[in-house]
Structures are given as C-alpha cells and as structure tokens.
Amino acid sequence: MSDAKKTYHHGDLAVALLKAAEVELSETGIEKFSLRAVAKRAGVSHGAPAHHFGDARGLLTALAADGYKRLLSVQTAREVAAGSDPRDVLIASGLGYLDFAQANPELFRLMFNSSIPNREDARFFDIALAVFDHLVDRIQSVTQKNPYEDKDSMLDLMTSWSVVHGLAELLVSGRAERPLNLASLTDVEKEAALVSILDRANRSILV
Structure with a gap:
C-alpha cells in the first residue's frame, strides 16, 4: 500500500x-x-x-522498550487480581512474566537475550529499570527489607527472578513441555503447576 x-x-x-x-x-x-x-x-x-x-537497531530498541512497558502492565494486572497478601502478589507478578513471555516469544527474546537493543537509550533504560524496581518493591513487601540496601534481600530478589526467568525460557523454548507434560493439562491445571513451582521457589528463599 x-x-x-x-x-x-x-x-x-x-x-x-x-x-x-x-x-x-x-x-x-x-x-x-x-x-x-x-x-x-x-x-x-x-x-x-x-x-x-x-536504523534497524533504533527501531528494535524502541520495540523492546515498548515490550518492557507491556510486560509491566501484564504483571500489574495479575497482581491486582491476586489480592493483598505480599507472597501471593509476588507469585502473581511471576505469572504475569510467564504470560508475557509465552504470548510474545520473539519480543521476549529481543528484550532479554539479544545484544541488538541499545541498552543505553534513555527510554529503554528507564522502562527496563522501572520493571526491575517493580520487582524490588514486590520483594521488599515480602522481606520488609529494601534489596538496594540489604544484601540478603537482593540475593532473594535475584534468586526469585532467576527462577521466573528460567521457567519463562523453558516454556518459550518448549523444553518444559515434556517434563511437565503440558499438552495433557487444562489451562487451570497448567497454571496450578506454574504456581506450585513459583511457590516452592519463593518458600525456599523468602523464609
């Protein structure tokens, strides 16, 4: 056209x-x-x-920045529906992360796995930091300690993020399909399995 x-x-x-x-x-x-x-x-x-x-890098940087904005929106929507318990909200935030990754696999890879986006770009940097600070807030709500000020709380944050991100990568790549037998599960059963994984991880690090 x-x-x-x-x-x-x-x-x-x-x-x-x-x-x-x-x-x-x-x-x-x-x-x-x-x-x-x-x-x-x-x-x-x-x-x-x-x-x-x-150029292409500029466009992909803008697209990745938009992806972070949408990721934050998906996480926030999940959290609102989770209620007020900080641990439930943290799990809901993780589920939002998984939702976004599965719905947007190539965009997810661009945001997290590609060297193409200019991570010094102001808009990209600000929204990526906002997503990280959102996780800081979620962890602080559970631990009652600011991860930026408390080393153990930051280690909790990194452990929680690692589990969520690693699970997202396994789901997007299809490598979680066979171990979890996802094809045989209903949507409700699949979510219950994911919640159980995130709950186990958070219980082990957020005591």
Whole structure:
C-alpha cells in the first residue's frame, strides 16, 4: 500500500511502525529483520522507519522498550487480581512474566537475550529499570527489607527472578513441555503447576 493510499499523523505512524516491526520480528526473527520489510508491511515509504527510528537497531530498541512497558502492565494486572497478601502478589507478578513471555516469544527474546537493543537509550533504560524496581518493591513487601540496601534481600530478589526467568525460557523454548507434560493439562491445571513451582521457589528463599 502506497503513502497515497495510507496517511498517518506523526504519532500514528510511529505506532504503526512498531506494530509492523513486531509482526515482522515474530514471523521472520531477528536475523532477517529489515527496515524495508517493516515499511512494506506498514504500507509506507522505505524511508519512513529510518526517519522515525534512525536504523534497524533504533527501531528494535524502541520495540523492546515498548515490550518492557507491556510486560509491566501484564504483571500489574495479575497482581491486582491476586489480592493483598505480599507472597501471593509476588507469585502473581511471576505469572504475569510467564504470560508475557509465552504470548510474545520473539519480543521476549529481543528484550532479554539479544545484544541488538541499545541498552543505553534513555527510554529503554528507564522502562527496563522501572520493571526491575517493580520487582524490588514486590520483594521488599515480602522481606520488609529494601534489596538496594540489604544484601540478603537482593540475593532473594535475584534468586526469585532467576527462577521466573528460567521457567519463562523453558516454556518459550518448549523444553518444559515434556517434563511437565503440558499438552495433557487444562489451562487451570497448567497454571496450578506454574504456581506450585513459583511457590516452592519463593518458600525456599523468602523464609
């Protein structure tokens, strides 16, 4: 679709390019990602992505930053539904992390496993730090100690995060399928299994 057939306001075009970039990333992977393909998918000129984001790395950095914003939103929604018990909220936060990873595997890999995003970019840095600080708050609610000030609490945080992130990686890669026999489980049973894993991990470190 040519520019004559599709008109965007400045902000709308940036959003459209991010959406097109995410679809392109999901369908082709990082290795084949290109600004030209994104522009074609969005129905705009080949120069439009570069005008807004500079180059492919700039666009992927913006996409990864948007991913962190969405991750935080998914986690927060899970936490709100969990009630007021700090441990339940911590588990819910982990479930939100798993939800996001499974729903957005390529974006998840871009955010956490790729060297492509510019992690010094201000927007990327700020939202990634906000996600980490959110975990700091969740851990502090349980331990009553600020992980930034208490070494043991930070070790608790890193252990909890490691379990959640490692489980996310196993789910996204399919390596958790056989050990947990996920194909035979209902959605309710699958969630119960994931809750049990996170609960066991948190009980062992947050005494």
